[in-house]
Amino acid sequence: MxxxxxxxxxxxGDRRRGAVRRLRDTGVVGxxxxxxxxxxxxxxxxxxxxxxxxxxxxxxxxxxxxxxGGNLLGYDYQGRDVFSRLLAGAPSxxxxxxxxxxxSVVAGVLLALVSAWRRGAVDAVISSGLDILFAFPAILLxxxxxxxxxxxxxxxxxxxxxxxxxxxARVLRGAALRERSRPYVAALEVQGASAxxxxxxxxxxxxxxxxxxxxxxxxxYAMVDLAAISFLGLGVQPPAANWGVMIExxxxxxxxxxxxxxxxxxxxxxLVVIAVNLLGERLFEQA
Amino acid sequence: MRxxxxxRRLVMLLASLLIASFVIFGALFLAPGNPLAALSGGRSLPxxxxxxxxxxxxxxxxxxxxxxxxxxxxxxxxxxxxITLRENVTTLIAxxxxxxxxxxxxxxxxxxxxxxxxxxxxxxxxxxLDTSVLVVTAISAAIPAFVAAxxxxxxxxxKLGWFPALGNGSDVVSNIRHTTLPAxxxxxxxLAIVARVTRAxxxxxxxxxxxxxxxxxxxxxxxxxxxxxxxxxxxxxxxITGITIASxxxxxxxxxxxxxxxxxxxxxVQAAESKDIAVVQGISxxxxxxxxxxNLLVDVAYALLDPRVTLGTRAQ
Amino acid sequence: MSxxxxxxxxxxxxxxxxxxxxxxxxxxxxxxxxxxxxxLVGESGSGKSMTARAIDRLMPSGAQVSGRISFDGADIAGLxxxxxxxxxxxxxxxxxxxxxxxNPVRRVGDFVTEALRTNMGVGADxxxxxxxxxxxxxxIDHPDRRLRQYPHELSGxxxxxxxxASALLTKPRLLLADEPTTALDVTTQAEVMAILDDxxxxxxxxxxxxxxxxxxxxxVCDRTAVMYAGQIVEIRESRLLHDDPLHPYTAALAAARxxxxxxxxxxxxxxxxxxxxxxxxxxxxxxxxxxxYTSDVCHSAVPPLAQLDTGASRCFRxxxxxxxxGTVTRS
Numbered sequence: 001m002x003x004x005x006x007x008x009x010x011x012x013g014d015r016r017r018g019a020v021r022r023l024r025d026t027g028v029v030g031x032x033x034x035x036x037x038x039x040x041x042x043x044x045x046x047x048x049x050x051x052x053x054x055x056x057x058x059x060x061x062x063x064x065x066x067x068x069g070g071n072l073l074g075y076d077y078q079g080r081d082v083f084s085r086l087l088a089g090a091p092s093x094x095x096x097x098x099x100x101x102x103x104s105v106v107a108g109v110l111l112a113l114v115s116a117w118r119r120g121a122v123d124a125v126i127s128s129g130l131d132i133l134f135a136f137p138a139i140l141l142x143x144x145x146x147x148x149x150x151x152x153x154x155x156x157x158x159x160x161x162x163x164x165x166x167x168x169a170r171v172l173r174g175a176a177l178r179e180r181s182r183p184y185v186a187a188l189e190v191q192g193a194s195a196x197x198x199x200x201x202x203x204x205x206x207x208x209x210x211x212x213x214x215x216x217x218x219x220x221y222a223m224v225d226l227a228a229i230s231f232l233g234l235g236v237q238p239p240a241a242n243w244g245v246m247i248e249x250x251x252x253x254x255x256x257x258x259x260x261x262x263x264x265x266x267x268x269x270x271l272v273v274i275a276v277n278l279l280g281e282r283l284f285e286q287a
Numbered sequence: 288m289r290x291x292x293x294x295r296r297l298v299m300l301l302a303s304l305l306i307a308s309f310v311i312f313g314a315l316f317l318a319p320g321n322p323l324a325a326l327s328g329g330r331s332l333p334x335x336x337x338x339x340x341x342x343x344x345x346x347x348x349x350x351x352x353x354x355x356x357x358x359x360x361x362x363x364x365x366x367x368x369x370i371t372l373r374e375n376v377t378t379l380i381a382x383x384x385x386x387x388x389x390x391x392x393x394x395x396x397x398x399x400x401x402x403x404x405x406x407x408x409x410x411x412x413x414x415x416l417d418t419s420v421l422v423v424t425a426i427s428a429a430i431p432a433f434v435a436a437x438x439x440x441x442x443x444x445x446k447l448g449w450f451p452a453l454g455n456g457s458d459v460v461s462n463i464r465h466t467t468l469p470a471x472x473x474x475x476x477x478l479a480i481v482a483r484v485t486r487a488x489x490x491x492x493x494x495x496x497x498x499x500x501x502x503x504x505x506x507x508x509x510x511x512x513x514x515x516x517x518x519x520x521x522x523x524x525x526x527i528t529g530i531t532i533a534s535x536x537x538x539x540x541x542x543x544x545x546x547x548x549x550x551x552x553x554x555x556v557q558a559a560e561s562k563d564i565a566v567v568q569g570i571s572x573x574x575x576x577x578x579x580x581x582n583l584l585v586d587v588a589y590a591l592l593d594p595r596v597t598l599g600t601r602a603q
Numbered sequence: 604m605s606x607x608x609x610x611x612x613x614x615x616x617x618x619x620x621x622x623x624x625x626x627x628x629x630x631x632x633x634x635x636x637x638x639x640x641x642x643l644v645g646e647s648g649s650g651k652s653m654t655a656r657a658i659d660r661l662m663p664s665g666a667q668v669s670g671r672i673s674f675d676g677a678d679i680a681g682l683x684x685x686x687x688x689x690x691x692x693x694x695x696x697x698x699x700x701x702x703x704x705x706n707p708v709r710r711v712g713d714f715v716t717e718a719l720r721t722n723m724g725v726g727a728d729x730x731x732x733x734x735x736x737x738x739x740x741x742x743i744d745h746p747d748r749r750l751r752q753y754p755h756e757l758s759g760x761x762x763x764x765x766x767x768a769s770a771l772l773t774k775p776r777l778l779l780a781d782e783p784t785t786a787l788d789v790t791t792q793a794e795v796m797a798i799l800d801d802x803x804x805x806x807x808x809x810x811x812x813x814x815x816x817x818x819x820x821x822x823v824c825d826r827t828a829v830m831y832a833g834q835i836v837e838i839r840e841s842r843l844l845h846d847d848p849l850h851p852y853t854a855a856l857a858a859a860r861x862x863x864x865x866x867x868x869x870x871x872x873x874x875x876x877x878x879x880x881x882x883x884x885x886x887x888x889x890x891x892x893x894x895x896y897t898s899d900v901c902h903s904a905v906p907p908l909a910q911l912d913t914g915a916s917r918c919f920r921x922x923x924x925x926x927x928x929g930t931v932t933r934s
Contacts, residue, residue: 137537
């Protein structure tokens with residue numbers, strides 16, 4: 001009995017590797033992606049305050065003018081500086097998905113832990129409930145929500161968070177069930193530790209890597225879905241800056257021969273999503 | 288054993304549909320203001336119209352009776368009345384459903400042929416083909432449908448002029464021409480995911496012990512790949528393909544909007560913007576039903592392909 | 604010699620691990636006459652499974668193989684394509700874990716008759732008839748019903764018999780049995796071993812029987828080889844193995860098995876743990892750290908596998924220890 005417990009303790013220790021070490025283990029690709037994400041996050045935090053030009057003031061004499069001199073990306077359909085608008089749009093484009101992920105991960109983890117810990121009837125009820133939630137495609141729920149509550153980031157984000165929760169819960173429930181059946185949990189229970197403390201102090205950290213990996217990939221999906229909602233006109237409303245909105249605004253420019261503004265916004269989204277996908281894949285392999 | 292699996296899945300999905308319909312119906316009551324205000328979409332209507340609405344939706348009755356009326360109407364094909372167009376929602380849906388169905392079908396064919404095809408090819412070989420497939424799919428998996436849409440319009444409609452940019456076609460052939468770019472835009476990121484999962488499945492199966500048994504017997508490579516690698520990999524491949532196609536149903540709204548196709552999705556968005564609640568409800572119901580049916584088909588395929596399947600949900 | 608069915612000479616295998624190559628087999632040599640049954644015994648990591656795989660050319664990718672394996676006088680290393688497949692059809696392998704080695708989504712009948720139908724062109728009905736026959740011989744009840752079932756509906760023991768039956772159906776000339784009974788419970792083990800032995804005699808098959816159980820090998824095989832750290836350390840006629848072993852490791856293995864007829868005060872175990880080939884020191888005998896008879900000469904070089912009496916031993920002191928090894932345990 002002592003041997004078994006000793007081995008398990010070593011395993012716990014091993015799995016809680018430092019975040020920096022985990023990042024290094026994802027290889028060159030992982031580190032590059034993490035850097036790209038860091039830049040995006042930085043843009044989201046300080047972007048609006050470092051814009052070279054006013055991102056919101058229309059200047060119709062500059063409509064669709066191309067890059068020139070110090071201006072790298074040209075002007076959009078209302079003569080606003082594209083680069084400035086990209087920076088100004090970074091917060092809503094990044095924070096929206098972040099809140100979706102945060103909400104759905106918290107909800108998903110909670111449901112998964114309760115499901116895995118109690119098992120039996122509680123698990124069956126929660127699993128069935130989640131199964132039913134699977135019937136709603138995320139975008140559809142978001143459209144429904146904006147139809148009922150009015151267009152805007154809040155309604156869409158909440159709807160997406162609700163739609164994503166079952167996916168998180170399902171993945172984590174499986175892992176939590178496996179963790180829960182390991183000998184160290186039984187040992188802790190026998191020692192009199194409470195369910196909450198075991199879940200929070202032991203199960204949760206051991207699932208940490210999986211949660212982070214899942215959250216990373218989910219961020220990509222949330223970003224795409226929210227941008228799509230804004231593109232459809234149901235999310236962030238113009239003239240507010242947002243990458244999805246920018247694509248929709250400057251769409252007409254493509255047919256007219258001025259693709260740059262829309263392409264820039266599109267590229268911003270694609271770059272972040274690629275980075276998030278590649279990083280998430282590698283984090284998954286480690287988890 | 289398998290029959291019980293089917294029955295259980297069927298029951299689960301019918302329950303999903305029922306609850307989904309409840310949520311869709313109940314959304315009316317979550318809206319700010321009373322249901323009548325929501326149904327009129329914030330417009331001020333003449334009293335006669337308001338009364339008609341009241342009667343049609345039985346707004347004076349308790350909640351569950353209203354739901355029951357609505358549900359039985361739906362079962363009879365009556366999905367309500369569009370405030371903006373003064374027409375039956377059912378008629379409006381019927382005229383647009385084929386556009387969406389055609390788009391989803393076209394995109395599905397692309398995903399199956401190219402996605403699975405590339406996945407199998409790169410799963411069975413190593414080297415340049417494999418690496419290029421990995422790189423290309425990594426990038427295209429990240430391209431959302433609406434970004435793909437603008438790039439495709441730019442390249443193939445504006446610059447090369449091979450395909451029309453917007454709108455539906457008039458006859459079958461021009462329909463296909465008009466739907467090609469949208470279908471590709473819809474398919475691009477799903478195609479990449481299917482290709483990657485297919486490749487992983489083929490690789491995983493190739494390394495399994497039972498394949499070694501066949502190798503040790505001197506079974507020729509082609510028969511080996513067909514009977515032991517692909518046949519086994521078909522299970523996860525069918526599952527991911529099915530799930531991906533199901534997701535197309537919702538994303539089609541984005542593509543239809545970008546290409547100005549008059550499909551269900553585009554109409555849903557317009558209705559959401561103009562707060563035509565009845566239309567939103569009707570289309571949501573149809574789309575959820577389609578989604579649920581496709582998922583059921585995936586479960587059926589999974590049970591047919593894997594003789595080990597027992598009760599419960601399909602293994603991930 | 605024309606009567607040697609299989610001749611393994613200096614087989615050395617290295618596997619890539621990360622960026623480096625690790626030795627797995629070192630200078631393995633033995634030969635088999637047609638009709639002989641040959642036991643290959645060793646602990647985990649000794650290389651016995653890898654030897655069988657090398658003979659069937661089932662090496663993982665990147666493996667470096669040197670040395671020579673000849674079947675019927677012909678070097679198998681140069682075979683490829685159709686010739687390689689033909690060779691493999693003459694060598695049948697029975698694997699250790701039947702559940703992992705049988706395709707779970709195809710019926711048992713498909714598995715059993717696959718080689719017959721694909722390689723030998725036998726028709727479906729005839730193949731099924733032969734399969735039913737063979738399943739009956741290995742002791743499976745209702746063979747026709749079993750053929751229609753799926754592998755997950757059969758128990759481990761039954762599945763292993765199915766594997767043996769399908770291996771014998773194609774009338775191979777060499778049977779490689781890689782721990783065929785290790786995954787089974789003891790009663791089933793005995794039954795399956797009896798069937799294997801019986802059918803082997805019936806068909807006159809040449810067999811290599813791989814196991815970690817020295818007694819089992821000695822009971823079933825004409826000759827037995829003992830492997831340690833990727834090398835063969837002894838080859839001996841089975842009937843002499845217990846009383847007159849030629850290597851300290853063999854003696855220790857035999858001694859470590861508890862005797863059912865006596866009560867022991869302590870269980871004898873070989874001190875230390877078994878080394879894998881890559882852990883073995885390159886210029887001394889690999890067994891020195893655990894051997895009771897080690898002396899200076901043992902550290903001088905890797906001992907060669909030398910002929911002794913009717914067998915062979917990889918021990919510098921084999922001749923002088925002869926006669927003392929068989930009695931050392933009785934204390």
